[in-house]
Amino acid sequence: MRRRIEDMVVVITGASSGIGRSLVERLSARGAKLVIAARRMKRLEAINAELGGKHVCVRTDVSEPEECGRLIREAVEKFGRIDTLVCNAGYGLIRPMTETSGEDILRLMRTNLIGTTECSRAAVPEMLAQQPRGGWKGQIVVVSSAAARRGLPDFGAYTATKAAQLSVAEAMRVELRGTGIAITTVHPVTTATEFFRAAIRLSGVRPPQRRGIEGFQSSETVAAAIVRSIEQPRPEVWPHHRYRLLMALTAFAPRVVDLILAERRRRRSRRANDSPVAPYLPQDAMTGEACSANAVPPTVSPLS
Ligand SMILES: NC(=O)c1ccc[n+]([C@@H]2O[C@H](COP(=O)([O-])OP(=O)(O)OC[C@H]3O[C@@H](n4cnc5c(N)ncnc54)[C@H](OP(=O)(O)O)[C@@H]3O)[C@@H](O)[C@H]2O)c1
Numbered sequence: 222m223r224r225r226i227e228d229m230v231v232v233i234t235g236a237s238s239g240i241g242r243s244l245v246e247r248l249s250a251r252g253a254k255l256v257i258a259a260r261r262m263k264r265l266e267a268i269n270a271e272l273g274g275k276h277v278c279v280r281t282d283v284s285e286p287e288e289c290g291r292l293i294r295e296a297v298e299k300f301g302r303i304d305t306l307v308c309n310a311g312y313g314l315i316r317p318m319t320e321t322s323g324e325d326i327l328r329l330m331r332t333n334l335i336g337t338t339e340c341s342r343a344a345v346p347e348m349l350a351q352q353p354r355g356g357w358k359g360q361i362v363v364v365s366s367a368a369a370r371r372g373l374p375d376f377g378a379y380t381a382t383k384a385a386q387l388s389v390a391e392a393m394r395v396e397l398r399g400t401g402i403a404i405t406t407v408h409p410v411t412t413a414t415e416f417f418r419a420a421i422r423l424s425g426v427r428p429p430q431r432r433g434i435e436g437f438q439s440s441e442t443v444a445a446a447i448v449r450s451i452e453q454p455r456p457e458v459w460p461h462h463r464y465r466l467l468m469a470l471t472a473f474a475p476r477v478v479d480l481i482l483a484e485r486r487r488r489r490s491r492r493a494n495d496s497p498v499a500p501y502l503p504q505d506a507m508t509g510e511a512c513s514a515n516a517v518p519p520t521v522s523p524l525s
Contacts, residue, residue, distance in 0.1 A: 223452050224355030227252035230300040231451070232292065234283050234340060235310030237264035239414025240364060243444035244307065249276065251448070256296040256303075258283075259310065283310045283336025284328075293343035302351045302359075305451050306344045308337040309364040311382070313420035318377040326378045333382035337363055338389055348402050358401035360454050362447060363390045367408045367464045371471040371478060374486050379420075394456060403454030407447055410461045411437045437461065 231248055235241040237259035245257055249272045257265050258281035265278035277299050281292045296303050311333040314325060341361050348359030368380040369387035387406050394404035411417075421427075438461055446460040459465040471478045 222356040224304070224357060224454075226448070226452060229253045229304040229354070229451070230256070230296065230302055231305045231307065232256040232258065232296045232303055232340075232344070233307040233309060234258045234281065234292070234336065235364075237261045237268070239416060240409065240412060240440045240443045240447075241307070241309045242268060243440040244309070244447055245276070246272070247441075247444050247448050248451075254300050256292070256299065258292050281310075283308075283340060284331040286335065286339040289336060289339035290343045293340065293347060297347050302354075303344055303347055304354060304357075305360040305362060306340060307362040307364065307447065308340050308386075309362075310336055311364065312423065313376065313379040313416060315375050315420050315424040315426050316378065317375055321378045326381070329378050329382050330385070333379075334385045334389070337386050341393065345397070345402065349400060353401050357403055357454060360403040360405060360451065361390075361393070362405045362407060362450065363387075364407045364409070364447075365390070367410045367459070367461070367468065369406070369408060370468045374482055405450050405454055405456065405458060407443070407450070407458045407460070408465070409438065409443045410464050412440055412443055413438070414440050 226248060229248075231253050233241050233244055233248075233255060236245050236255075236257035241257075241259070245255055245268060248255060255276040256279060257269065257276055258279045259265055260280065260282050262278060262280040265280070269276045269278050277295070279292050279295050281288045283289055293303065293306075312329070314321070314329055316325065341363075344359070344361065351358055363386050365386045366380070366383040368376065369383040372380045372384070390404050390406045397404060443460045446458050450458045
C-alpha cells in the first residue's frame with residue numbers, strides 16, 4: 222500500500238543543508254507537515270520562510286541525547302503524531318586510522334550513531350501508541366552510506382559510524398517486525414553537499430585538486446529516492462544502483478576491493494602532492510580549524 226505524503230508528519234534531522242534540505246523541499250512541495258532540526262537555527266528558519274513558514278524548526282544537536290528527546294516531544298506536541306523520522310544528521314572526518322584518536326571516534330559516534338539511536342528510542346513509543354496511517358504506524362529512515370558495507374581508507378572512523386548505523390537499523394527492523402513500524406536504511410555514494418567541505422575543514426587536510434568534492438550524485442537524487450521509500454517503506458535504499466552491485470564484490474572478493482581502493486588512494490595522494498595548495502575558505506563548514514598546508518592530502522572516495 223502507498224502512503225500519502227500529503228499531511229504526513231515527518232521529522233528530519235540535519236535539515237539545514239544537503240540531503241536533508243533537499244528532502245525538506247521535496248516533502249514540503251508534496252504537502253507534508255515537517256519538523257526540521259539542525260544546530261544552525263537561522264538556516265532552518267530561512268528554509269522554512271522560503272517554503273511559506275508552515276513547518277516547525279527545532280534547534281537540535283543530536284549528539285546531546287536530551288535534545289533528541291525534546292525534538293520528538295515537540296513534534297508530537299505540535300502535530301499529534303510522527304509518521305516518519307529521518308535520522309539524517311551526520312558529518313565526516315578524513316584521517317588515517319592510526320592518527321585517529323579515541324576522542325575523534327567518540328565524537329563521530331555521538332552524532333552519527335547515538336544521534337540516530339536516541340531519536341529512534343524517543344520516537345518508537347510514540348509511533349507504537351498511534352493509529353496506523355496508510356498501513357503503517359510509523360517509519361524510521363536512517364541515512365547511512367554505501368560505505369556502511371565497506372570501510373574506506375582515510376575515512377575509517379566515519380565509515381565505522383555508518384556501519385554501526387546500518388547494524389542497529391537491521392536489529393531494530395527485526396525487533397519491530399509486526400508492530401507496524403518500518404525501518405529503512407539509505408545508502409548514498411558521494412553526493413554534492415556541504416559534507417566534504419565540512420569534513421576537509423574539520424580534518425585540517427588539503428581539498429582534492431580536481432574531482433572529488435563535487436559529488437557523483439545530487440542531493441535531489443538521494444532525496445527523491447528517500448521520498449519513494451517513505452511512500453512505500455522498504456528495508457534499504459541505494460540511490461546509485463551500480464554501487465549496490467559493487468558492494469557484493471566486497472563480500473566475495475575483499476582482496477580485490479583492497480587493491481582497487483589502495484590504487485585509488487595512491488593516485489589521489491600523488492595528484493594532491495603535485496598540485497599547489499589552493500586557498501580554501503569554506504563558507505558553510507560546520508566547525509573546525511583552518512586547513513593545514515602540511516596535513517595529509519585527502520583521498521576522497523566515491524562511497525562516502
Ligand atoms: N555527501 C555525501 O557524499 C554522503 C554520502 C553518504 C552518506 N552521507 C550522509 O548523509 C547525511 C547528510 O549529509 P549531507 O551529505 O547532506 O551533508 P551536509 O550538507 O554537511 O549536511 C549535514 C547536516 O547534518 C547536520 N548536523 C551535523 N552535525 C549535527 C549535530 N550534531 N546535530 C544536528 N545536526 C547536525 C548539519 O546541520 P548543522 O550544522 O546546522 O547542525 C547538516 O544539516 C549524513 O549522515 C552523511 O553521513 C553523505
